[in-house]
Amino acid sequence: MPCLLALDQGTTSSRAMVFDEDSRVAAIAQKPFEQHFPRSGWVEHNAMEIWQSQLDCAREALQKAGISAAEVAAIGIANQRETTILWERAGGRPVGPAIVWQDRRTAGLCDRLRAQGKAAEIRAITGLELDAYFSATKLAWLLDNTPGARERAAAGELAFGTVDSWLIWQLTGGRRHVTDPGNASRTMLFDIHRQCWHEDLLALFDIPAGLMPEVVDSSGVCGETDAGLLGAAIPIAGIGGDQQAATFGQACFSPGMAKNTYGTGCFLVLNTGVPVESSQRLLTTVGWRRQGHTEYLVEGSVFVAGAVVQWLRDGLGIIRDSAEVEALAASVPDSGGAVLVPAFTGLGAPWWDARARGALMGLSRGSSAAHIARAALESIALQTVDLVDAMNRDCSAPISELRVDGGAARNDLLMQMQADLLGVPVVRPRQTETTALGAAYLAGLAVGLWQSEDELAAHWGVERRFEPKTGEDWRRGMLARWHKAVDRARHWEED
Numbered sequence: 001m002p003c004l005l006a007l008d009q010g011t012t013s014s015r016a017m018v019f020d021e022d023s024r025v026a027a028i029a030q031k032p033f034e035q036h037f038p039r040s041g042w043v044e045h046n047a048m049e050i051w052q053s054q055l056d057c058a059r060e061a062l063q064k065a066g067i068s069a070a071e072v073a074a075i076g077i078a079n080q081r082e083t084t085i086l087w088e089r090a091g092g093r094p095v096g097p098a099i100v101w102q103d104r105r106t107a108g109l110c111d112r113l114r115a116q117g118k119a120a121e122i123r124a125i126t127g128l129e130l131d132a133y134f135s136a137t138k139l140a141w142l143l144d145n146t147p148g149a150r151e152r153a154a155a156g157e158l159a160f161g162t163v164d165s166w167l168i169w170q171l172t173g174g175r176r177h178v179t180d181p182g183n184a185s186r187t188m189l190f191d192i193h194r195q196c197w198h199e200d201l202l203a204l205f206d207i208p209a210g211l212m213p214e215v216v217d218s219s220g221v222c223g224e225t226d227a228g229l230l231g232a233a234i235p236i237a238g239i240g241g242d243q244q245a246a247t248f249g250q251a252c253f254s255p256g257m258a259k260n261t262y263g264t265g266c267f268l269v270l271n272t273g274v275p276v277e278s279s280q281r282l283l284t285t286v287g288w289r290r291q292g293h294t295e296y297l298v299e300g301s302v303f304v305a306g307a308v309v310q311w312l313r314d315g316l317g318i319i320r321d322s323a324e325v326e327a328l329a330a331s332v333p334d335s336g337g338a339v340l341v342p343a344f345t346g347l348g349a350p351w352w353d354a355r356a357r358g359a360l361m362g363l364s365r366g367s368s369a370a371h372i373a374r375a376a377l378e379s380i381a382l383q384t385v386d387l388v389d390a391m392n393r394d395c396s397a398p399i400s401e402l403r404v405d406g407g408a409a410r411n412d413l414l415m416q417m418q419a420d421l422l423g424v425p426v427v428r429p430r431q432t433e434t435t436a437l438g439a440a441y442l443a444g445l446a447v448g449l450w451q452s453e454d455e456l457a458a459h460w461g462v463e464r465r466f467e468p469k470t471g472e473d474w475r476r477g478m479l480a481r482w483h484k485a486v487d488r489a490r491h492w493e494e495d
Contacts, residue, residue, distance in 0.1 A: 002073045004444050005061065005234065006436035007054055009079045009163050010242065011100065011264040012310070014053040016061035017436040018072075021449055023459040025433070027065035029057040036097065041104035041345060041354075044097035047085045050163065051170045058230060069232035074447045075171075075225065076238030076439030078245035079163035080264075081186045084138035086149065086211075087166070089159050092174050096146045098163075099138040102265075102303055102345040106137035107354035118204065125201060127185065127192050127275065127284030129352050133301070134188035135162060140205045153208050160211040162187065164239050168223060171236060176223035179213045180239035181294065185286040190215075192275060192286050195294065218244070218288035219442040238442030242435050243267040243299065244287050249438030250403045250429065251460040253295075253453045258391070258399050260384055261435065262408035264310075265348070266302035268387040270395065271295065280390035281350045288442065298394060300349040300387035304342040304358075305380045306408045311344070312376055318369040326413050329374040336371040337362040339485040340379045343492075350390040351490065359489040362481075380408065381417040382482045388422055401425045405434040412464075419466040421475055426466040 001020055008015040012035065018026040031053045036044040062069060082101035087094045099105070110130050113119070119130040128134055139160055143149045152158050161169065165179045184190040184197075189207065191198040197212050216222045218240055224233040240248060243261060247269045250259040255273035260266060275284050275296045287295040309322045319325055341347075343356035360372065392398040401424055408414055409432050419426040431437055444450045 002449055003067060004440040005058060005072045005075045006440040007058060007075060007077045008436040009050060009054050009167060011080045014057050016057035018061050018065040019440045023437060027061045029060035029064060031057050043100040043102040045100055047094040047098040047166060054167060069230040069234055072234050073449055074235045074237035074443040076443030077164050077167055078240050078242050078435045078439035081162060081183060081241040082133060082135050083163050084135045085166045086142045086158055086160055089157055092170060095149060096142050101133060104132050104346050104354050106132040106141050109137050122188060125191050125198050126188050128188050129281060131352055132354055134186060136188035136205045139207055153211055156210050158211060161213050165213045168236060171225045172223045173226040177213045178216045178222050180218040181215055181286040181289045182218055182244040183241045184215050186241060217290060219290040219446045221446055235447060237446035238439050240288060240439055240442055243269050245438030246405055246435040248288060248441055249434030250405060251457040253457060259403040259405060262305055262406035264307045266305035266380060266384055268300040268384060270298045270391055272298050278394050280394050281352055282390055282394060300390060302383040303345050303348045308342040308376045308379060312373060325373050326411050328370050329377050330413050332370040332374055335375040335378060336367055337364060338367055338371045338375040339481055340375040341485050341489040342379050343489050350386060353490050355493040356490045357492040359485060361485055361488060377414045378417060380414060381421050384418060385421050401427055403427050405432045415466045419468045420470040421478060423468050423475060427462055428464045430461045430463040
């Protein structure tokens with residue numbers, strides 16, 4: 001039976017999954033890697049560790065599935081977006097750390113460009129906010145702060161890429177330097193209307209055009225792996241940034257369909273079909289391009305979602321394993337007045353406040369670890385409510401149900417909180433690993449394993465539907481307290 005290998009390279013771990021032609025999981029392998037926080041607001045990865053962990057997972061998944069590389073029809077890649085890597089073309093070695101999407105070190109540069117009136121121009125071209133979240137200022141920082149990098153870049157010795165480009169470069173032995181329009185649209189250097197690197201933006205950030213990857217379709221064979229890596233050459237046929245891939249995996253193929261992914265961050269995505277300019281500081285982004293047709297999305301991003309649970313585990317030590325948070329939070333009926341704003345790396349949409357920092361308030365002598373755990377879960381759901389409310393103001397029809405996925409979507413307490421705070425049903429599919437599934441779908445369509453999106457939509461099914469159980473007064477009270485806390489956390493570093 002033909003199968004597909006999906007490489008799901010995330011912010012805190014790399015995974016590989018083998019899917020059969022019925023979208024069933026044949027095997028999965030996962031490996032965490034180290035997070036580096038050299039200064040407040042800085043977040044880095046080791047790009048070689050990203051590559052090695054992903055390669056190890058691919059080999060392990062094939063072994064667990066009991067198949068050889070020759071039996072894999074294609075590889076699909078989903079990746080953490082915006083994370084910025086600069087490497088040597090000759091040896092394929094990174095010339096500095098991978099600067100992670102969460103990193104805020106370039107907030108000052110964004111402030112200066114905003115003061116120069118560049119924000120409106122950047123939004124018109126790229127659909128993005130002028131923010132340190134995106135790759136452009138990270139790449140400029142690497143060029144300016146890595147000894148010899150600017151000279152080597154001008155000489156054509158270096159290559160830039162987001163994680164998809166980095167993995168494909170390594171998988172193909174340096175033969176292919178490519179990305180897809182969805183990942184390109186997250187760099188703040190890509191014209192989403194003409195679908196090309198924008199000359200004026202490259203000049204604005206002083207980035208040589210020779211650093212940039214070729215932009216290819218999200219679904220289409222763009223190269224093949226070096227046979228020595230996995231045992232045979234395998235076509236690489238699907239590329240999707242993690243949220244684009246998850247939207248595809250959730251079968252949100254038609255305008256008006258929305259999903260929310262609960263991973264390290266939270267990402268609410270609405271299929272709009274065509275580019276829609278947001279009035280609420282949401283992002284207009286390319287979803288995917290297939291057979292020459294481009295689908296567009298509107299997106300809201302929360303920087304810290306599942307990462308707040310990791311903080312409870314690693315920072316506070318009140319849980320030993322992330323899975324323990326649900327039972328601990330459920331041991332109390334509410335947060336006891338505690339509110340946690342997890343702005344550890346600033347606030348994303350709709351606030352876009354790089355100067356915000358985390359705040360835990362409303363504590364009393366009776367506050368316990370359980371109350372803090374519950375406040376942490378509430379913070380994930382409340383940030384999502386802000387995104388949905390902004391998206392509803394942008395669009396002609398309000399979101400009537402929310403499809404969910406990602407690791408934290410398996411938390412029943414969180415999903416019920418989400419339905420209660422939104423006032424609409426939350427729908428969890430049978431397969432919550434939709435990021436990897438979306439990458440597999442993009443690859444499978446390209447090599448003819450499936451013929452149409454309608455065929456894929458028939459694979460999607462509901463595992464559980466969470467209906468709202470609380471009243472509007474309770475919801476309004478929760479949101480009012482939350483927004484009061486957000487106001488306290490904003491602009492903190494300036495103070």
